[in-house]
Amino acid sequence: MPLRRPRHSAExxxxxxxxxVIPATGLEHIPPTIALPLVPGLGGQPxxxxxxxxxxxxxARPAGDAPxxxxxxxxxxxxxxxxxxxxQNPAGRRVPPRFGPRRGTRAAVRPRAGFWPAHAPRVPARRxxxxxxxxxxxxxxxxxxxxxVTAAAVALLLAGYEVWGRTxxxxxxxxxxxxxxxxxxxxxxxxxxPVPAAPTAxxxxxxxxxxxxxxxxxxxxWVVVEGVAARQIRYSPGxxxxxxxPGEVGNFSVAGHREPGMFWxxxxxxxxxxxxxxxxxxxxxxxxxxxxxxxxxxxxVVAPVPGRxxxxxxxxxxxxxxxxxxxxxxxxxxxxxxxTSTLPHDNRPAQVWS
Numbered sequence: 001m002p003l004r005r006p007r008h009s010a011e012x013x014x015x016x017x018x019x020x021v022i023p024a025t026g027l028e029h030i031p032p033t034i035a036l037p038l039v040p041g042l043g044g045q046p047x048x049x050x051x052x053x054x055x056x057x058x059x060a061r062p063a064g065d066a067p068x069x070x071x072x073x074x075x076x077x078x079x080x081x082x083x084x085x086x087x088q089n090p091a092g093r094r095v096p097p098r099f100g101p102r103r104g105t106r107a108a109v110r111p112r113a114g115f116w117p118a119h120a121p122r123v124p125a126r127r128x129x130x131x132x133x134x135x136x137x138x139x140x141x142x143x144x145x146x147x148x149v150t151a152a153a154v155a156l157l158l159a160g161y162e163v164w165g166r167t168x169x170x171x172x173x174x175x176x177x178x179x180x181x182x183x184x185x186x187x188x189x190x191x192x193x194p195v196p197a198a199p200t201a202x203x204x205x206x207x208x209x210x211x212x213x214x215x216x217x218x219x220x221x222w223v224v225v226e227g228v229a230a231r232q233i234r235y236s237p238g239x240x241x242x243x244x245x246p247g248e249v250g251n252f253s254v255a256g257h258r259e260p261g262m263f264w265x266x267x268x269x270x271x272x273x274x275x276x277x278x279x280x281x282x283x284x285x286x287x288x289x290x291x292x293x294x295x296x297x298x299x300x301v302v303a304p305v306p307g308r309x310x311x312x313x314x315x316x317x318x319x320x321x322x323x324x325x326x327x328x329x330x331x332x333x334x335x336x337x338x339x340t341s342t343l344p345h346d347n348r349p350a351q352v353w354s
Contacts (some may be wrong), residue, residue, distance in 0.1 A: 065322050089255075162259065170261035173235035177223040181209040185280045207232050210239055211246050213254065216277035216351045218265055228255045237262070237320075240302050244316070246277045247284050247342060253302040253319040258333070262323035266333060267291075274351050275318060275337050283349050286318040286337035293324055301334045315339070 117197055204226040206211045214221045228238040237256035244250030255264040267286060269275075279286040294301060301321065302315035316339035324333035 006225075008053060011022075014075065023029075058129045094346070126164050126347055151232075166259060167261035168291075170235050172225055173325070177209050177225070177236060178212075181212070181223055186208070204239070204245075210279075212278040214278065214352050215266075215269060216276065216353075217269055217273050219353070222256070222262070223345070224254055233257060242273060244300055244304070244313075246279050247282060249316055250304045250313045251302060251306055251317045251319055252277070253321070255321045258323035258326055263320070263333075264326070266320065266322050266335065267324075275320075275335075276349060276352050278352075281345050283343040283345065283347070283352070284316075284339055285341045285343070285349060285351070287335045288335055290336040294334055296329065296332055301332075301336075306336050 028283060113290055206227040206229070208221050208226050210226055211224050212221055213224050222237050224239055225232055225235050226239050226241065227233070228240055232238050233255060234257075237254045239245075240253040240255060243253040246252050256266075258266070269291070271288050271290060273288045275286040275288060277286070292301075300307055300309045303309040303311075305311040305315075306317060306319055318337040318339070320335040320337075322333050323329040324331045
């Protein structure tokens with residue numbers, strides 16, 4: 001490599017120094033700011049893709065230390081890519097962190113300030129316990145709502161029981177009483193003598209079946225028991241003690257609850273309709289002539305002569321009583337009927353279904 005003497009100014013009195021001349025290779029214009037970095041872990045050696053390094057010249061000054069060459073270096077064509085700051089994307093726009101604590105929560109792991117690593121797993125946060133008047137009001141409202149929903153569910157269950165449950169119980173009890181009554185009537189040891197003209201000392205026992213009541217308009221029938229106590233008329237109509245028996249002179253009075261399966265639709269019966277009472281020996285057909293609403297204390301409706309207490313009876317009457325209106329007992333619905341015909345038990349009336 002040829003050597004040449006460097007140029008000196010007039011004031012420079014230092015001896016001349018030989019400077020090696022580097023041939024032009026096209027790398028003179030590479031700015032020193034983008035010099036290739038060394039890969040860590042390779043002992044400070046340049047990578048293989050950088051090509052073979054030129055042999056160093058003894059006593060040569062590094063090119064990067066020459067002030068003149070650095071001054072003549074052109075500006076870089078493009079600015080180096082800047083590393084985005086925490087909370088910014090490469091375009092310089094601020095973006096919310098991908099992982100962070102939610103409102104009302106506290107993160108279990110707190111990363112470095114201002115930095116949420118993308119590879120950090122999402123850690124379940126423990127929700128803070130709310131406090132204050134709003135929380136107390138919310139708790140009271142939630143509790144009141146649960147109580148109201150529970151009360152509504154219980155009310156619906158009770159209503160369903162009254163409509164379907166009670167109807168099933170009444171039907172089962174009526175079937176049992178009907179079978180018991182049929183066995184009693186089929187027993188030849190029981191006397192079937194004529195119906196007495198007046199009440200005798202041989203009164204039916206409380207709770208025992210005395211006959212069947214038919215209402216053709218409603219297409220319903222029941223076994224009538226003796227007595228009107230709560231336990232006696234729970235599943236069947238009951239005969240008022242002391243009043244006339246079926247077919248006797250006087251007022252055969254019967255009471256029943258105003259509920260599904262019993263006298264629920266008794267208000268559909270109109271004057272002129274037929275009521276039928278069956279006993280072991282006879283069929284009694286009554287014709288309805290009056291319906292009325294009275295107070296619960298109006299006991300004169302079950303007198304021997306309805307509405308005329310103390311008067312001597314001459315007719316054979318039938319009276320049905322129940323509560324009014326439905327689901328209430330503030331009044332009484334009363335039907336009055338009078339006997340129109342009597343048939344032997346072997347001659348079933350046309351109004352009665354089998």
